[in-house]
Amino acid sequence: MEINAQSIEAIVKKIVSEMEAPASSNDLTIPVGISNRHIHLSREDLDTLFGAGYELTPMKDLSQPGQYACKEVCTIIGPSMRSIENVRILGPIRKQSQVEISVTDSFVLKVKPPVRESGKLAGSAPVTIVGPKGIVTLKEGCIIANRHIHMSPADGARFGVKDGDYIDVDAMDGTKRTRWFDVQVRVSDKFCLEMHVDTDDANAVGYKNGSKVTMVKN
Numbered sequence: 001m002e003i004n005a006q007s008i009e010a011i012v013k014k015i016v017s018e019m020e021a022p023a024s025s026n027d028l029t030i031p032v033g034i035s036n037r038h039i040h041l042s043r044e045d046l047d048t049l050f051g052a053g054y055e056l057t058p059m060k061d062l063s064q065p066g067q068y069a070c071k072e073v074c075t076i077i078g079p080s081m082r083s084i085e086n087v088r089i090l091g092p093i094r095k096q097s098q099v100e101i102s103v104t105d106s107f108v109l110k111v112k113p114p115v116r117e118s119g120k121l122a123g124s125a126p127v128t129i130v131g132p133k134g135i136v137t138l139k140e141g142c143i144i145a146n147r148h149i150h151m152s153p154a155d156g157a158r159f160g161v162k163d164g165d166y167i168d169v170d171a172m173d174g175t176k177r178t179r180w181f182d183v184q185v186r187v188s189d190k191f192c193l194e195m196h197v198d199t200d201d202a203n204a205v206g207y208k209n210g211s212k213v214t215m216v217k218n
Contacts, residue, residue, distance in 0.1 A: 049131025
Protein backbone atom coordinates (compact mmCIF):
# COMPACT_ATOMS: atom_id res chain seq x y z
CA MET A 1 0.00 0.00 0.00
CA GLU A 2 1.37 3.35 -1.03
CA ILE A 3 1.50 5.90 1.77
CA ASN A 4 0.64 9.39 0.57
CA ALA A 5 -0.69 12.58 2.04
CA GLN A 6 -4.32 11.55 1.62
CA SER A 7 -3.89 8.18 3.31
CA ILE A 8 -1.98 9.75 6.19
CA GLU A 9 -4.75 12.31 6.63
CA ALA A 10 -7.37 9.55 6.67
CA ILE A 11 -5.45 7.59 9.30
CA VAL A 12 -5.06 10.67 11.51
CA LYS A 13 -8.78 11.48 11.25
CA LYS A 14 -9.66 7.91 12.23
CA ILE A 15 -7.39 7.99 15.29
CA VAL A 16 -8.72 11.39 16.41
CA SER A 17 -12.29 10.20 15.93
CA GLU A 18 -11.68 7.12 18.07
CA MET A 19 -10.02 9.20 20.80
CA GLU A 20 -12.94 11.64 20.92
CA ALA A 21 -15.65 9.00 20.78
CA PRO A 22 -17.68 8.56 23.99
CA ALA A 23 -17.13 5.49 26.09
CA SER A 24 -18.94 2.41 24.88
CA SER A 25 -22.34 1.82 26.46
CA ASN A 26 -21.06 -1.69 27.19
CA ASP A 27 -18.21 -0.33 29.34
CA LEU A 28 -19.45 -0.74 32.89
CA THR A 29 -16.09 -0.23 34.64
CA ILE A 30 -15.71 2.38 37.38
CA PRO A 31 -12.45 3.77 38.82
CA VAL A 32 -11.96 3.48 42.57
CA GLY A 33 -10.84 6.12 45.06
CA ILE A 34 -9.72 5.08 48.53
CA SER A 35 -10.75 7.25 51.47
CA ASN A 36 -8.58 7.32 54.57
CA ARG A 37 -10.00 8.57 57.87
CA HIS A 38 -10.87 12.27 57.67
CA ILE A 39 -12.84 15.16 59.16
CA HIS A 40 -15.39 17.58 57.73
CA LEU A 41 -15.96 20.72 59.80
CA SER A 42 -18.71 23.28 60.22
CA ARG A 43 -17.83 26.98 60.37
CA GLU A 44 -18.54 27.07 64.09
CA ASP A 45 -16.38 24.06 64.90
CA LEU A 46 -13.55 25.30 62.66
CA ASP A 47 -13.52 28.55 64.67
CA THR A 48 -13.39 26.62 67.93
CA LEU A 49 -10.57 24.33 66.84
CA PHE A 50 -8.37 26.85 65.00
CA GLY A 51 -9.52 30.30 66.08
CA ALA A 52 -12.25 32.74 65.03
CA GLY A 53 -12.29 33.44 61.30
CA TYR A 54 -9.72 30.79 60.47
CA GLU A 55 -9.63 29.65 56.84
CA LEU A 56 -8.64 26.17 55.75
CA THR A 57 -5.50 25.81 53.65
CA PRO A 58 -6.09 23.75 50.49
CA MET A 59 -3.27 21.28 49.90
CA LYS A 60 -4.54 18.93 47.18
CA ASP A 61 -7.62 18.77 44.96
CA LEU A 62 -9.64 15.58 45.29
CA SER A 63 -11.31 13.72 42.44
CA GLN A 64 -14.75 15.25 43.03
CA PRO A 65 -14.99 18.87 41.79
CA GLY A 66 -14.65 21.47 44.52
CA GLN A 67 -13.42 19.00 47.16
CA TYR A 68 -9.88 19.24 48.55
CA ALA A 69 -7.57 17.94 51.25
CA CYS A 70 -6.29 20.58 53.65
CA LYS A 71 -2.95 21.06 55.37
CA GLU A 72 -4.75 21.15 58.71
CA VAL A 73 -5.00 18.01 60.84
CA CYS A 74 -6.58 17.25 64.22
CA THR A 75 -6.61 14.51 66.83
CA ILE A 76 -9.79 12.48 67.32
CA ILE A 77 -10.62 10.84 70.67
CA GLY A 78 -13.17 8.13 71.44
CA PRO A 79 -15.30 7.80 74.60
CA SER A 80 -12.65 5.62 76.26
CA MET A 81 -10.01 8.36 75.67
CA ARG A 82 -8.20 6.33 73.01
CA SER A 83 -6.95 8.67 70.25
CA ILE A 84 -5.78 8.86 66.63
CA GLU A 85 -3.55 11.79 65.71
CA ASN A 86 -3.00 13.71 62.46
CA VAL A 87 -6.44 13.12 60.97
CA ARG A 88 -6.75 15.17 57.78
CA ILE A 89 -9.45 17.82 57.36
CA LEU A 90 -11.24 17.94 53.99
CA GLY A 91 -12.78 21.10 52.57
CA PRO A 92 -14.87 23.04 51.97
CA ILE A 93 -16.64 23.58 55.27
CA ARG A 94 -20.03 21.93 55.79
CA LYS A 95 -23.23 22.66 57.69
CA GLN A 96 -22.45 19.92 60.21
CA SER A 97 -19.15 18.42 61.34
CA GLN A 98 -18.54 14.78 60.49
CA VAL A 99 -15.76 12.28 61.19
CA GLU A 100 -15.35 9.31 58.85
CA ILE A 101 -13.30 6.32 60.01
CA SER A 102 -12.85 2.65 59.18
CA VAL A 103 -13.84 -0.39 61.23
CA THR A 104 -10.16 -0.82 62.15
CA ASP A 105 -10.09 2.76 63.44
CA SER A 106 -13.20 2.09 65.50
CA PHE A 107 -11.35 -0.70 67.34
CA VAL A 108 -8.57 1.76 68.20
CA LEU A 109 -10.99 4.45 69.40
CA LYS A 110 -13.33 1.99 71.15
CA VAL A 111 -16.30 3.57 69.41
CA LYS A 112 -19.19 1.98 67.47
CA PRO A 113 -20.06 4.17 64.47
CA PRO A 114 -22.83 3.04 62.10
CA VAL A 115 -22.28 2.48 58.37
CA ARG A 116 -23.96 5.52 56.83
CA GLU A 117 -24.31 7.72 53.79
CA SER A 118 -22.31 10.91 54.23
CA GLY A 119 -24.40 13.57 55.96
CA LYS A 120 -26.82 11.10 57.56
CA LEU A 121 -25.62 11.67 61.12
CA ALA A 122 -28.70 11.28 63.33
CA GLY A 123 -27.95 8.70 66.00
CA SER A 124 -24.34 8.23 64.89
CA ALA A 125 -21.44 7.80 67.30
CA PRO A 126 -19.93 10.50 69.54
CA VAL A 127 -16.35 11.65 69.08
CA THR A 128 -14.09 14.44 70.32
CA ILE A 129 -11.92 16.54 67.99
CA VAL A 130 -8.84 18.32 69.34
CA GLY A 131 -7.32 21.24 67.44
CA PRO A 132 -4.55 23.73 68.19
CA LYS A 133 -6.94 26.30 69.68
CA GLY A 134 -9.74 24.26 71.20
CA ILE A 135 -11.76 21.10 71.57
CA VAL A 136 -15.08 20.07 70.00
CA THR A 137 -17.13 17.15 71.33
CA LEU A 138 -19.69 15.85 68.87
CA LYS A 139 -22.63 14.04 70.48
CA GLU A 140 -23.15 12.46 67.06
CA GLY A 141 -21.15 12.69 63.86
CA CYS A 142 -18.77 9.73 63.66
CA ILE A 143 -19.63 7.23 60.90
CA ILE A 144 -18.17 4.53 58.69
CA ALA A 145 -18.99 5.73 55.17
CA ASN A 146 -20.99 3.31 53.07
CA ARG A 147 -19.59 2.11 49.76
CA HIS A 148 -20.87 4.51 47.13
CA ILE A 149 -20.36 5.63 43.56
CA HIS A 150 -20.36 9.23 42.34
CA MET A 151 -21.76 9.70 38.83
CA SER A 152 -22.70 12.54 36.51
CA PRO A 153 -26.20 12.42 34.98
CA ALA A 154 -24.62 11.28 31.69
CA ASP A 155 -22.89 8.37 33.46
CA GLY A 156 -26.12 7.54 35.27
CA ALA A 157 -27.89 7.26 31.93
CA ARG A 158 -25.08 5.14 30.50
CA PHE A 159 -25.18 2.75 33.46
CA GLY A 160 -28.98 2.77 33.54
CA VAL A 161 -29.20 3.91 37.17
CA LYS A 162 -30.55 6.92 39.07
CA ASP A 163 -29.62 8.72 42.26
CA GLY A 164 -30.29 6.56 45.31
CA ASP A 165 -30.16 3.22 43.50
CA TYR A 166 -28.09 0.35 44.89
CA ILE A 167 -26.01 -1.91 42.66
CA ASP A 168 -23.47 -4.73 42.94
CA VAL A 169 -19.93 -4.47 41.58
CA ASP A 170 -17.12 -6.94 40.98
CA ALA A 171 -13.67 -6.06 42.29
CA MET A 172 -11.40 -8.05 39.98
CA ASP A 173 -8.22 -5.94 39.73
CA GLY A 174 -6.75 -6.81 43.10
CA THR A 175 -5.11 -9.83 44.66
CA LYS A 176 -8.32 -11.13 46.29
CA ARG A 177 -11.21 -10.90 43.86
CA THR A 178 -14.62 -10.28 45.38
CA ARG A 179 -18.07 -8.82 44.81
CA TRP A 180 -19.36 -5.82 46.74
CA PHE A 181 -23.12 -5.75 47.25
CA ASP A 182 -25.54 -2.87 47.83
CA VAL A 183 -23.28 -0.05 46.65
CA GLN A 184 -25.15 3.26 46.74
CA VAL A 185 -25.31 5.32 43.55
CA ARG A 186 -25.13 9.10 43.91
CA VAL A 187 -25.91 11.08 40.76
CA SER A 188 -25.31 14.82 40.42
CA ASP A 189 -24.02 17.27 37.85
CA LYS A 190 -21.40 18.14 40.49
CA PHE A 191 -19.94 14.60 40.46
CA CYS A 192 -17.53 12.71 38.25
CA LEU A 193 -17.39 8.93 37.95
CA GLU A 194 -15.66 7.23 40.89
CA MET A 195 -16.44 4.62 43.52
CA HIS A 196 -15.35 5.40 47.08
CA VAL A 197 -14.28 2.71 49.53
CA ASP A 198 -12.38 2.97 52.79
CA THR A 199 -8.95 1.59 53.57
CA ASP A 200 -10.33 -1.62 55.09
CA ASP A 201 -12.21 -2.50 51.91
CA ALA A 202 -9.26 -1.59 49.70
CA ASN A 203 -6.76 -3.58 51.72
CA ALA A 204 -9.07 -6.61 51.83
CA VAL A 205 -8.91 -6.98 48.03
CA GLY A 206 -5.48 -5.48 47.35
CA TYR A 207 -6.78 -2.30 45.70
CA LYS A 208 -5.11 1.06 45.19
CA ASN A 209 -6.34 4.38 43.83
CA GLY A 210 -7.25 3.94 40.19
CA SER A 211 -8.13 0.25 40.42
CA LYS A 212 -11.47 -0.53 38.79
CA VAL A 213 -14.71 -2.31 39.57
CA THR A 214 -17.33 -3.50 37.12
CA MET A 215 -21.05 -3.06 37.58
CA VAL A 216 -22.94 -6.36 37.74
CA LYS A 217 -26.01 -6.51 35.52
CA ASN A 218 -28.76 -8.11 37.60
